[in-house]
Amino acid sequence: MAMQMLPPDWPGNFWAHWAIFAVAVLVFVLLMVIVFIWFERRAMAVMQARLGPNRAGPFGLLQSVADALKILIKEDIIPARGDKVVHWLAPVVAFVPVLLVFAVVPFRGGALLADLNIGILYIVAISSVTTVGVFMAGWASNNKYSTLGAMRQVASVVSYEIPVVLSLVGVILLAGSLSMQQIVAAQDIPFILLQPLGFLLFFTGALAEINRAPFDLTEADSELVAGYMTEYSGMKFGLFFLAEYGEALAISAIVTTIFLGGWRGPVLPDWLWFLVKVFIVFFVIVWVRTTVPRLRIDQLMALAWKFLFPLALLNLLITAIEILVWPAASLWVFVPINIAIAIVLVVLWSRFFKLGWGKVEV
Amino acid sequence: MKFERYGIGIAKGLSVTIRHLLRRPVTTRYPEQRLNVSRRTRGNELIWDKDKCTGCGTCAKACHIGAIHITTSTNLVDNKYEVQKYEVDTGYCIFCGLCVEACPFEALFLGYDYERAQYRRNDLVQTKETMTETPQRKVSGYFYPGRAARLPRQSLLVDNDRGQK
Amino acid sequence: MTLALSGKDITKKIEKKFPGCVAEAAAESLLVKGEALSEVAAYLKNTPGLDFDYLTAVSGVDYLDYFEVVYHLTSIKHNHSLVLKARCYNRENPALPSVVSLWRTADFQEREIYDLLGISFTGHPNLKRIALWDGFEGHPLRKDFL
């Protein structure tokens, strides 16, 4: 498929380009979050032998719109002795970085807001700002559950940042550049085949960072009621909800761009490929969330430091060796080798990886 | 966490959930689809047979909450007391069916209908007039197998019956 | 089949050890004087032949002129059971020695009897109301509670 690349400042001058794409990103994110919420509830429902939303609109499509309206109307309670300004600011600080991440994601045929040559570095930097928002929420709600939840979020994000970044570095080595455009261009073979271990590490780490599925410690409803979101209601809670699903959308978009070859695909038009892959990745996230129980906070930490982090280093080492020693060899040769290495490493490492049992003599 | 099972347990769990994508959901959409209730269901109303009732008051004594209020005339007409007031306060009644079992003359039955919610509490009190058997107000087969035979068969989840439209 | 030991043949053993503490030995229960309760209970729990290590249930009954606390004891090793009773006669503040030190299962049950019947158990670690809130006066399960 000939890669028709859109010129970077497509409609001529810079400001028109920026305006069009800013609006496109905003509409894309909000619309996709609404569809994601419906998609998750529907997919989980079918997997749990029930129906899911089917009352509002055909197949319940307007359900998330109805939820959004309901949340808009709901009264907005601010805890009495909480820190009012920080309480008001927290959802904004949590949601805005999620929007910023989409500036560098190439949607179709290389159309993106800003073709930064440090695409991935920008994504990793911006996505860790949400943690500040979450901690502000935890602190400002003057509620024990929120503080516990916020501290757990900070601890988990800090410890999962490193395996995530290291697994991305493996991809950068292969693609030869940080910019998302180049990465998509370099993916004649989707990097998921070349970097299976990198994909596993990134996916697990990303799940922990957006605290979904087995790592949803921060708003573990069975322990901390709703974690840092306990004291929020009305539109502020809506923003946090938007942020959570926005992050899931961001992670799916990043995984599609980096590991599944972005908008490139044989038959279908390129924008459709991007959407299909994003939905597939999100389905996997929902699928894991439906099945797997939750990890305890100290197991979460131990998994990050004792399992993901060493494996990420090893993966980086192996990729580097491969690139240096056989630059010329066609990449298809490496696919079976890398998959085999990934399996061996996981088996070997999990042989003697054992968590402390967490009972503290008190 | 021992991973020496290398994530096989998680994979098995995932295989179970994905398999449910191909199965029909088990739930029924209530207002549109309705399940047939059991033939012996203890619906939330009582049905009283005027001519069989002799006004003996055994049902009122059997009720451990005192939800049945009955007053009869004092004179005996062909060994029956003429019942002036017969009220059941279904707000108090827990539908345990002890009154139906206690009635020696088969004059009291439980209803088959389960949608009798009211907006005001004293609408819950069933008086003599609203307790007779009518085509809408069917009698449940509780404690009387003969009447159960006339009711539709119960839709059982064991037979994968999701109720009819 | 759990063999229910009759009060009579247990009394002979107990009389030898603690003379004069068995008030009355019925067919299937054994009435012990209030103050001798803890020694007899300890004896029943620790002697090798009996070793009632499992206190199934503690129930209080208000017979108007005295309160009676009934201990259903079971031995898991020998699979036999015994019903031990103790009475306290004054109604203002009835008291009995607590058996929490022997069987921790009595902890909540004695608190419940204290809460609903008003029998206080001396030696109980934290004897306070369990089913009702602390400000509640009176003991509902007493026959004269209206």
Place this chain on the structure above:
Amino acid sequence: MTTQTREVVVNTEPFVVNFGPAHPSTHGVFRMRMTLDGEVIVDMEPVFGYLHRGIEKLAEERTYTQVIPLTDRLDYLASMNNNLAYCLAVEKLAGIAVPERAEYIRVIIAELQRIASHLCAVGFFLNDCGAFMTPVLYMLRERERILDLFDMVCGQRLTYNYMRVGGVSQDFPDEFIPAVAKFIGEMPGWLDEYERLLKENEILLARAKGVGILPRDLAINIGASGPVLRASGVPWDIRKADPYSIYDRFEFDVPVGLAGDCYDRYRVRVEEMRQSLRILRQAIKDLPGGEVRSQVPHLIRPPAGEAYGHLEGPRGELGFYLVSDGSIAPYRFHVRAPTFINLTALSDMMRGWKVADAIIVFGSIDICMGEVDR
């Protein structure tokens, strides 16, 4: 199990958190006042009584038959067993014989109720571990089949009021036995699938194995009973130790755990479901015909005296201590509630573990507040 001792360098000051009556995972209105040092639980004090309805006082002004609807409300997840335990106590008190067919019906219904109750226990426990609602919904689907059968037999789905002193209130309808046979045929398949969902799940193993251990002698000392006691390695099951009604005619075995941790309690409950299916198969096979209730006057007037009738409920030994003074109402009605007593060691099992473990330990004991508060 290795425990790391940790000397406290930074003197953190423990704070008290109320896992209050209205908390998503307290299985009803139950409050835990926890003193926490960071995430680690230093001490925990259970507070209950929010659901206290004074059932023991209510029973004293009702006739022996009118008390049966009250026993439905004790352990509302296994109310058939409550009815049965009460009827056994009254039959022991008044010396009433129960016809053969009624005995078999009681065993069939009690074992179906045990499966339904264990499904609840396992479903809510896995949900507390964090598996987001999937085990609960699979469990509700299985339990729905049993509730349909109970609805067919006695007309209600939760408060059955089905057993009577001297037998059962009504006989089975004729389409009941084929439905139960179909259920017994399918249930092992559903159970295997339910197990494949989470049985060897590494995260569940990590969260539940070795957590909240109840040692064997402490389990006996606190008078624990049911799966909690058997998971700690004590093979004590009233159906085997003191067989009531006709349980001595069925052969089944008693699953016993080893370590007494949350995972063992979960495994013991799942194994017990399989054993109940085994009993059901035998009971269905030789269900005799005949009367379902012996001739009992409507107002039973047992001779003055006392009796303690107990049975092996899904949550443990459920006993009724009845004192009768010869009148038509029980003089004293005391319930030996298994979960009320199983909670005695809750603080010992939780001390030293983290907040997330507290929820799992509490979930694995499978309490039912109706029975705890009475």
